[in-house]
Amino acid sequence: MPIDAPLSCECGQVRGRIAGARLPPGPRFTCYCLDCQCFAHWLERPEKMLDPYGGTDVVLVYPAHIEITHGRERLASLRFSPRGPVRWYTTCCRSAVANTLPTPNVAFAGVQRTFVAVADDDAAAYLGPPVGGVHGQYAQGDAPGAAPKMSWAARLSSARHLGLGFLRRRHRPSPFFDEAGALVVAPEIMPREERAALKDRIRTAAVDG
Numbered sequence: 064m065p066i067d068a069p070l071s072c073e074c075g076q077v078r079g080r081i082a083g084a085r086l087p088p089g090p091r092f093t094c095y096c097l098d099c100q101c102f103a104h105w106l107e108r109p110e111k112m113l114d115p116y117g118g119t120d121v122v123l124v125y126p127a128h129i130e131i132t133h134g135r136e137r138l139a140s141l142r143f144s145p146r147g148p149v150r151w152y153t154t155c156c157r158s159a160v161a162n163t164l165p166t167p168n169v170a171f172a173g174v175q176r177t178f179v180a181v182a183d184d185d186a187a188a189y190l191g192p193p194v195g196g197v198h199g200q201y202a203q204g205d206a207p208g209a210a211p212k213m214s215w216a217a218r219l220s221s222a223r224h225l226g227l228g229f230l231r232r233r234h235r236p237s238p239f240f241d242e243a244g245a246l247v248v249a250p251e252i253m254p255r256e257e258r259a260a261l262k263d264r265i266r267t268a269a270v271d272g
C-alpha cells in the first residue's frame with residue numbers, strides 16, 4: 064500500500080507530501096557537483112544542506128507523486144544558466160525543495176532530503192538508502208564512496224526510474240508546472256559573473272579545507 068512521506072520547509076509554511084508512491088520512491092544520491100554546492104551557499108544554508116564533504120542528499124521522485132498542500136505561493140526557482148536545471152526553494156525560509164528540468168515532459172524531480180520532514184533515523188525507511196555519491200571530483204576532500212561523475216549503478220537506477228516514469232506517465236500533474244506545461248514560477252537566472260564568483264569561493268574553500 065502506498066504510504067506518504069511528509070514534506071516541509073524549515074519554517075513549516077510550505078508543506079506537502081510524497082503521496083501515492085511506493086516508498087522508497089526512486090534512487091537517492093549524494094551529489095557533490097559544484098552547482099548543488101553553489102545552491103546551498105546561495106541559499107545561505109550550507110551547514111543545513113551539505114554533508115561535511117559538500118554533498119547534497121537528493122532522492123528522485125516522480126512529479127505526479129509530489130503534492131504541495133500549503134504555501135504554494137512561496138515557491139520560487141533559480142537557474143544557474145539558461146540551460147541548467149531549475150532549482151526550487153521557498154521564499155519564506157530559503158529551504159531547498161527540489162530540482163527539476165525546465166520541461167514538463169520528463170518524470171524527473173530530485174527532491175532535497177532536507178525537504179522531507181522525517182528524522183535522519185527514519186530517512187532510509189522512507190527514501191531508501193543513498194546509492195552513493197556522484198560527481199565526487201568536486202567533493203571537499205575525499206568523500207567516502209563518491210564516484211567521479213555518475214557511477215554505473217547511479218546511471219542505471221536513474222535510467223530505470225525515468226523510463227518507468229515515462230511509461231507510466233508520472234510527469235504530471237506536477238506542482239512545478241501548470242496545466243499548460245509552463246513553470247509555475249519563472250526562474251531567476253543567475254548572472255554569469257555571480258555564478259563564477261560563487262564557484263570560485265567554493266573551490267577556494269575546498270583547497271583551504
Ligand SMILES: [Zn+2]
Pocket residue numbers: 072073074075076077153155156157158
Ligand atoms: Zn519556510
Ligand SMILES: [Zn+2]
Pocket residue numbers: 094095096097098099100198
Ligand atoms: Zn549536483
